[in-house]
Amino acid sequence: MTIRVGLCGTGTVGTGCIDIIQKHHDDFLSRYGIDLQLTRICSRSSEVAEAHGLGSLFTSDYREVVSADDVDLLIELFGGTGIAKDVITEALQNGKHVVTANKAVMASSGEEIAAFAHKNNLELGFGASVGGGIPIIGPLKHSLGANDITSIIGIVNGTTNYMLTRMEAGLSYDEALKEAQDNGFAEADPTADVDGFDAAAKIAILAAIGFNVKITIDQVHTEGIRRLSALDLSTAHDMGYAVKLLAITERSGEGVVARVHPAMIPLDHQLASVNGVYNAIYVTGDAVGEAMFFGEGAGAGPAASAVMGDVVDIARRLEKGAPALGGYTVPDNCPVVDISTLEMKYYLRFRVADRPGVLAKMATVFSEYGVSLQSVQQMGNKQRDDVNLVFITHSANEGKINDAIDEILSLDIVTGGAPSVIRVVD
Amino acid sequence: MTIRVGLCGTGTVGTGCIDIIQKHHDDFLSRYGIDLQLTRICSRSSEVAEAHGLGSLFTSDYREVVSADDVDLLIELFGGTGIAKDVITEALQNGKHVVTANKAVMASSGEEIAAFAHKNNLELGFGASVGGGIPIIGPLKHSLGANDITSIIGIVNGTTNYMLTRMEAGLSYDEALKEAQDNGFAEADPTADVDGFDAAAKIAILAAIGFNVKITIDQVHTEGIRRLSALDLSTAHDMGYAVKLLAITERSGEGVVARVHPAMIPLDHQLASVNGVYNAIYVTGDAVGEAMFFGEGAGAGPAASAVMGDVVDIARRLEKGAPALGGYTVPDNCPVVDISTLEMKYYLRFRVADRPGVLAKMATVFSEYGVSLQSVQQMGNKQRDDVNLVFITHSANEGKINDAIDEILSLDIVTGGAPSVIRVVD
Numbered sequence: 001m002t003i004r005v006g007l008c009g010t011g012t013v014g015t016g017c018i019d020i021i022q023k024h025h026d027d028f029l030s031r032y033g034i035d036l037q038l039t040r041i042c043s044r045s046s047e048v049a050e051a052h053g054l055g056s057l058f059t060s061d062y063r064e065v066v067s068a069d070d071v072d073l074l075i076e077l078f079g080g081t082g083i084a085k086d087v088i089t090e091a092l093q094n095g096k097h098v099v100t101a102n103k104a105v106m107a108s109s110g111e112e113i114a115a116f117a118h119k120n121n122l123e124l125g126f127g128a129s130v131g132g133g134i135p136i137i138g139p140l141k142h143s144l145g146a147n148d149i150t151s152i153i154g155i156v157n158g159t160t161n162y163m164l165t166r167m168e169a170g171l172s173y174d175e176a177l178k179e180a181q182d183n184g185f186a187e188a189d190p191t192a193d194v195d196g197f198d199a200a201a202k203i204a205i206l207a208a209i210g211f212n213v214k215i216t217i218d219q220v221h222t223e224g225i226r227r228l229s230a231l232d233l234s235t236a237h238d239m240g241y242a243v244k245l246l247a248i249t250e251r252s253g254e255g256v257v258a259r260v261h262p263a264m265i266p267l268d269h270q271l272a273s274v275n276g277v278y279n280a281i282y283v284t285g286d287a288v289g290e291a292m293f294f295g296e297g298a299g300a301g302p303a304a305s306a307v308m309g310d311v312v313d314i315a316r317r318l319e320k321g322a323p324a325l326g327g328y329t330v331p332d333n334c335p336v337v338d339i340s341t342l343e344m345k346y347y348l349r350f351r352v353a354d355r356p357g358v359l360a361k362m363a364t365v366f367s368e369y370g371v372s373l374q375s376v377q378q379m380g381n382k383q384r385d386d387v388n389l390v391f392i393t394h395s396a397n398e399g400k401i402n403d404a405i406d407e408i409l410s411l412d413i414v415t416g417g418a419p420s421v422i423r424v425v426d
Numbered sequence: 427m428t429i430r431v432g433l434c435g436t437g438t439v440g441t442g443c444i445d446i447i448q449k450h451h452d453d454f455l456s457r458y459g460i461d462l463q464l465t466r467i468c469s470r471s472s473e474v475a476e477a478h479g480l481g482s483l484f485t486s487d488y489r490e491v492v493s494a495d496d497v498d499l500l501i502e503l504f505g506g507t508g509i510a511k512d513v514i515t516e517a518l519q520n521g522k523h524v525v526t527a528n529k530a531v532m533a534s535s536g537e538e539i540a541a542f543a544h545k546n547n548l549e550l551g552f553g554a555s556v557g558g559g560i561p562i563i564g565p566l567k568h569s570l571g572a573n574d575i576t577s578i579i580g581i582v583n584g585t586t587n588y589m590l591t592r593m594e595a596g597l598s599y600d601e602a603l604k605e606a607q608d609n610g611f612a613e614a615d616p617t618a619d620v621d622g623f624d625a626a627a628k629i630a631i632l633a634a635i636g637f638n639v640k641i642t643i644d645q646v647h648t649e650g651i652r653r654l655s656a657l658d659l660s661t662a663h664d665m666g667y668a669v670k671l672l673a674i675t676e677r678s679g680e681g682v683v684a685r686v687h688p689a690m691i692p693l694d695h696q697l698a699s700v701n702g703v704y705n706a707i708y709v710t711g712d713a714v715g716e717a718m719f720f721g722e723g724a725g726a727g728p729a730a731s732a733v734m735g736d737v738v739d740i741a742r743r744l745e746k747g748a749p750a751l752g753g754y755t756v757p758d759n760c761p762v763v764d765i766s767t768l769e770m771k772y773y774l775r776f777r778v779a780d781r782p783g784v785l786a787k788m789a790t791v792f793s794e795y796g797v798s799l800q801s802v803q804q805m806g807n808k809q810r811d812d813v814n815l816v817f818i819t820h821s822a823n824e825g826k827i828n829d830a831i832d833e834i835l836s837l838d839i840v841t842g843g844a845p846s847v848i849r850v851v852d
Contacts, residue, residue: 020572020713027574031638031755127569133714135561135569142568143553143561145742146446146734148453212457270720273699287446287731288559288721294696295717305713308572316571322748329457 001033001319005311006040006065006096008087009077010048013101013128016304017075017311018052034315040065066090073123073314075307076100085109092117092124097318099310101128101303107201107217110208114328123317123324125310130202131156133302134295135309136281140209147285149210151250153425156202158277158297159186159193160225160245164262165275168233168243173226185277195224196245196260203247206281207258211251213334215258221339223261232349232420235379235390236264242272243422255335257342264347264424343395345374345424350408351416354387358413362389365411369404371396386415392424427459427745431737432466432491432522434513435503436474439527439554442730443501443737444478460741466491492516499549499740501733502526511535518543518550523744525736527554527729533627533643536634540754549743549750551736556628557582559728560721561735562707566635573711575636577676579851582628584703584723585612585619586651586671590688591701594659594669599652611703621650622671622686629673632707633684637677639760641684647765649687658775658846661805661816662690668698669848681761683768690773690850769821771800771850776834777842780813784839788815791837795830797822812841818850 005021007014021036028034038057041049042065046058062078065071066087074091078084081104088105091098098117100106105113106129117124127137131154140149155161162185163176171179177194180186192198200220207215225245236243241264249258265272270292274280279297284290296302317325352358359376366373374392393401405419431447433440447462454460464483467475468491472484488504491497492513500517504510507530514531517524524543526532531539532555543550553563557580566575581587588611589602597605603620606612618624626646633641651671662669667690675684691698696718700706705723710716722728743751778784785802792799800818819827831845 016713023712024572024574028572134717135565138569139561139565142739143564143732143735145738146450146454147731148450270699273696285731286449287442287727287734289725289728289731291560291719291721293717293719296715299715301713302715305573305711305715306569308713309569312571313568316751317748320749320751322743322751323746325742325746325748 002035002037003315003318004037004039004070004072006042006068006071006074007038007077008042008062008065008074009079010041010043011077012300013303013307014043014077015048016300017077017307018048018054020304020308022052028312032312032316032319034312034319036311036315039070040068062087063090066096067094071096072318073097073099073311075311076102077307080104081108088113089116092120092122095120095122097123097314099125099307099314101126101307103129103198103201103205107204110205111214111328118324121324123314125314126205127310128303128306130205131279131281131293132295132297132299133305134279134281134293134297136206136293137209139293140206140283144283144285144288144291147287149251149283149285151248151284152203152206152210152281153271154199154203154206154247154279154281155244155271155274156247156279156281156297157193157199157245158279159190161274161279162277163194164225164228164233164243164245167228167230168237170230172230173228194226196222199245199247199260203249203258203260207249207256208328210249210283211256211334212329213256213336215256215336219258219336221259221261225262227420228262228422229420231379231388232422235349236347236422239392240267241265241424242267244271246425248425251334254341255337257337257339259339262422264422266426340398343397345395345426346393346401347422347424348391348393348405349379349420350389350414351386352389353413353415354385359389361411361413362408365407366391366393366404369400371400371404428461428463429741429744430463430465430496430498432468432494432497432500433464433503434468434488434491434500435505436467436469437503438726439729439733440469440503441474442726443503443733444474444480446730446734448478454738458738458742458745460738460745462737462741465496466494488513489516492522493520497522498744499523499525499737501737502528503733506530507534514539515542518546518548521546521548523549523740525551525733525740527552527733529555529624529627529631533630536631537640537754544750547750549740551740552631553736554729554732556631557705557707557719558721558723558725559731560705560707560719560723562632562719563635565719566632566709570709570711570714570717573713575677575709575711577674577710578629578632578636578707579697580625580629580632580673580705580707581670581697581700582673582705582707582723583619583625583671584705585616587700587705588703589620590651590654590659590669590671593654593656594663596656598656599654620652622648625671625673625686629675629684629686633675633682634754636675636709637682637760638755639682639762641682641762645684645762647685647687651688653846654688654848655846657805657814658848661775662773662848665818666693667691667850668693670697672851674851677760680767681763683763683765685765688848690848692852766824769823771821771852772819772827773848773850774817774819774831775805775846776815776840777812778815778839779841780811785815787837787839788834791833792817792819792830795826797826797830
C-alpha cells in the first residue's frame, strides 16, 4: 500500500526523516507491505529537499501541504507554538493523519487535538515529543496499559543534564553553559532549557498519557537550574546524592501533581548514573513495579527514529485497514493539584555571617514553623566573615519551608541572599 | 465491547493476571470501552480460582478452554514445552486470540505459530516472554520500527544476575546459588538459569523481532556461569570491568549471531550497574543510537503487567474492529551464523605451576596461534606451588583461542584444569 507523506520542516530532524525514508524504503515495503512516498516538502529554504534530489517536492507554503490531495500523512516538524498548531489542525481538518515532534503544542493543546483526530478516525503520533528516540509514549499507552501508573520521574532535558554533569566535575554554571553552547547542546538563548520549560512540556505530556488525565504545561510547577552552584553539587555528592533536573509527576488520592525542579537523588538510584546529554524516564506502576527507559534524548537520529517509528506504525495500521486507535484517553476525572500539597525533604544552603548564635537563631525559626532538621553542616571555604550552612530537613510542607526561609532572610544574619534550595527525592 | 478471556495456568503470574482483571475491570471499561470478563480458568487445582470467588469457572481440562464458545482470547501460562504448545495451537485453530508468556515455545516455534495466527487474522501476544514487565517486544516492533537494529545486548536472567552480584561481593558460586535458592530467586534445579538456556530462549526471540529473521533457540551459542569464581569477578573489577551473563545478538554483513555467555563490560557502561534480579536490554539502532530498557525481569506483578498489557492492547484493537497486526515479520533473508566467525577480546585465567619459564611457554603458544596479548598478570593468593595467571588478549578468533588453550593444556604446566574464560565486550 502506498502511503504519501508530506513533510513540514527540514531542520536536523526533518533531514533525518528524509534519510530514513530514502534508506529504508525497500525494508518497509518487504517487511510491512508499505510503499512510503514523500510527496511534499515544506520549509523556508529548498536546500535540504534539493540536496536529497527532491527539489520538485518543495514548497514554502504549508497550506499547499495540508490541503494537498497527494498527502495521506503529514509530519509536522516546524516546532514551537507559532504556525505549527495551525499546520496540525488544518491537516487533520483536511483528513490527513499527523505525526508531530512538537512538545509545545502537545503540552498545551494535545488533548483537544487528539480528540478531534479521534472523532474523525485519524491517527495522531507524537512519540518524538518526549525523550527523543527513547520509546516511552508507546510503552505507556500499550505495554504498560494494564497498570495503574503511580509516578513518572524523568531526566528529559539533555542540555541541563549535560551542564549538571559538568558542574559536578567542578565547572561553574556559566562555564558549563558556555561549554554546552560551544558543543551545540545549548541554544544561544538557553531559557527554555535552563529554566525548565522544555522539561515541563514533556512531563505534562507524560502525565496526560500515563494517568489518562487532562493536564497542560501551565499546570506544571517549574523551576530551573540557574541558582545551582558547583558547591551545591559537590556537597550533595559528599552526602551520597546526585543533583539532577527532574521532571516528576505523581498520582495520589488528592490528584495528579506535575513538577520540574532540581532534585537530589541517591547515588545508587538508577537515574543518578544518567549523565551528559542522555535522557531517562523512570516509571512506577502497580503491576510492573519499576521500569526505566534510557537513551539519547535529542539529536537528528534519535528524534527521526521516533517520528518515523510513528509514521511506520500508523502506515502499518492503514495498510491493514484498521481504524485509528486515538491518541489521548482522558476519562479519568482526576484533578491536577498544586505542589504545595506535597511533603518533601529539602536541602537548603544559606550563606550567613560567621558569628556565634547564628545557627541557634535559624534552628529556632525552622522549629517555629514545624520544620524539623535532619542535619546541618558548614560547607566549602570560609570567605571573609561568612560561611555556607547546609540544612537537610525532614519531610516538610513547601509552604512552611518558604515561610521559614522568608523569616530567616528578614533576620540580620544572611549575607548571601536567597538560599540554594534543592528538593530531596529518596 | 465484552472480551471473554480463558486463562490456562494459575501460578504466580496467572494469579497476578486475575488480580489485575478484578482490580482494573472498571478502568479498562472507562478508558477503552473494554469489558474484560474471565470465563474459564484451567489449572491442576481449583484453589486459586476459588480464592478469587471464581470457582465456577474452573476446569482441569485445557481442551474445554481452547474449544469453549465463550472464550475470545486465551492466556497460556502453563509454561515449558509440554502441553503448552498444544494449548496455543489448538486455541488458534479454534479461532481464539492468544497471549502467552512462554519463552520456550516462542523461541522454538514462534515463527510458525505467528504465521498461523497471521494467516487466520488472529492476534498473538508474547511480550511477557522476555524481560518480565519490561516493555521490549512492543517497542522493538513499533516505536523502533523505522530503525535497522544493529545489536541487542541483554541481562535477561535475574537468577544469574543476582548470583553474579553476590559473587562480586565475595560469595563463592555455591554460596551465591544457595542464597538465591533460599530467597526464591533460583529453582531447586537451577540448570535452565545457570547454564544460560533461559537467556538463550529470550535472545532468540529478541533477535527474531529485532532483525526480522527466523532464528530458534538451538541456533544460540550458550554458555552459563558455573565456571566463574569470585576471584574472576574481583579480578575483572580491579581491571575496570563488571562480569555479567550477557545475551547478545548482532547483525553484520555475514548474518545474525546470537550468543549467551559471561562477559566483562566496562564499569561505566549502563549495563554494568544493573544488579540483583533486575533485567535490562540495551538496543543499538541506526537512527535511535543507543536505548536501554530496565526493570524487574521476573515476579508475579511484572510478568502479569506484560501479559495483561498484551491482553488490553489486543482487546482495544478488537474493540475497534481492527484486523490482526501479526506477530513476527521475518522476510529478511539473513542467515544465522556461528559464533566462530566473531573476533573478540578474551579474559583467560589459568592456574599454573609457579616456576620459571611457564609464562614464556604460554606466550609462545598464544603467539603461534596468532593471538596477541594485551596484558598478563598474576592474581590472587599463591597456593602451594601454583599461581593464577590472567591473560587479556587483543581481538582474536574464537577458534584460534580454543586451539591455543588446548595446546597449553597439553603442556605440563597447568595445574588447575581448563581455564576460566570470559569474553570482553568493550
